[in-house]
Amino acid sequence: xxxxxxxxxLSVREGDSSVINCTYTDSSSTYLYWYKQExxxxxxxxxxIFSNMDMKxxxxxxxxxxxxxxxxxxxxxxxxxxxSAIYFCAESPGFQKLVFGTGTRLLVSP
Amino acid sequence: xxxxxxxxxxxxxxxGKKLTVxxxxxxxxxxxxWYRQDPGLGLRQIYYSMNVEVTxxxxxxxxxxxxxxxxRNFPLILxxxxxxxxxxxxxxxxxxxxGSTDTQYFGPGTRLTxx
Numbered sequence: 001x002x003x004x005x006x007x008x009x010l011s012v013r014e015g016d017s018s019v020i021n022c023t024y025t026d027s028s029s030t031y032l033y034w035y036k037q038e039x040x041x042x043x044x045x046x047x048x049i050f051s052n053m054d055m056k057x058x059x060x061x062x063x064x065x066x067x068x069x070x071x072x073x074x075x076x077x078x079x080x081x082x083x084s085a086i087y088f089c090a091e092s093p094g095f096q097k098l099v100f101g102t103g104t105r106l107l108v109s110p
Numbered sequence: 111x112x113x114x115x116x117x118x119x120x121x122x123x124x125x126g127k128k129l130t131v132x133x134x135x136x137x138x139x140x141x142x143x144w145y146r147q148d149p150g151l152g153l154r155q156i157y158y159s160m161n162v163e164v165t166x167x168x169x170x171x172x173x174x175x176x177x178x179x180x181x182r183n184f185p186l187i188l189x190x191x192x193x194x195x196x197x198x199x200x201x202x203x204x205x206x207x208x209g210s211t212d213t214q215y216f217g218p219g220t221r222l223t224x225x
Contacts (some may be wrong), residue, residue, distance in 0.1 A: 042216035
């Protein structure tokens with residue numbers, strides 16, 4: 001079945017890089033996503049990667065995909081306190097279907 | 111402003127008292143969906159709708175009903191709420207199409223407590 005796993009918590013200092021990891025099970029997923037949830041808010045799409053890509057960079061965000069190991073990571077460079085949030089990895093095993101991970105709570109301390 | 115709205119944002123109710131959580135989007139999206147978020151479980155899909163009068167079960171549909179009479183609205187109905195339905199609920203919408211451009215837009219969430 002479909003399963004997406006993430007570590008629950010990550011703590012970094014402001015200015016450091018953050019790396020949030022995710023493993024997924026469905027190799028047929030065409031796209032893999034990272035969503036951000038700020039306190040009291042809904043989920044916001046942060047970035048996504050097409051399954052035939054290895055890497056995607058978007059300003060401070062770098063997504064790495066290891067399709068062989070079904071491993072996805074999100075790197076945030078120069079992490080700021082405003083980056084504190086819960087980050088969800090999601091795979092898309094079917095049309096319009098999203099399977100979310102448990103979420104990683106990122107805490108950025110000054 | 112393009113958005114998905116949900117009402118109410120917070121609700122405390124008692125077991126067995128029917129309730130409806132409304133969801134509305136102003137982006138003319140065909141696809142709408144309901145999720146529940148629970149600690150340690152991430153988001154799980156309850157029901158989804160591909161267009162007006164077309165709905166289908168997600169991964170955790172038990173105890174819930176939905177309807178899609180109009181394109182913009184997708185209410186979630188709990189006929190007889192139970193404490194295990196205490197959760198944070200999100201509505202989402204997107205265009206019905208292929209690929210990542212069909213981003214799902216999420217509402218702000220409804221925190222439901224069933225006593």
